[in-house]
Amino acid sequence: MNKAELVSDVARRTGLTKKDVDHVITTTLAVLGEAFERGERVELRGFGVFDVKKRGPRKARNPQTQESIQIPSRWVLSFRPSKSIKERL
Template sequence: MTKAELLSAIAKKGGYTKKDAEKALEAVIGTVTDTLAKGEKVSISGFGSFEVRQRAAKDSINPQTKKKIHIAAKKVPAFKAGKALKEVVNK
């Protein structure tokens, strides 16, 4: 599903205009992004939680050149599905 298709589905399901659905989606995405940027967790009951995880530094090999490279430690966003979402998907 693309963003445009998601906006259409939100508008149809909620009885909103596509413009209002876009505003709502952008507000949700912006809020989640800002919260994760602060290093905080976002939990949505019945859906799941978003959090920032620390990925350790590691040495790897460039598959094209076969040279060893060092990959620095970094923070990455992660999503963990909630129980209700897992149950719906597994039906």
């Protein structure tokens, strides 16, 4: 499902216009993105938890040259689904 399909589905279920739903979804995604940039944990009860975690540096190998390279540490976004979502899968 992409954003356009999500907007259409939510608009159909709620009776709101696609324009209004698109604005709400776009704003929600912007707010979530800002929270992630600040390193905040976002918990959506009944859906799951988004967490910003630091992945440590690690060694990797170029498969073409077999040269060993160092990958620096970086921040990654992780998602842990709620129990109810896990049960539905």
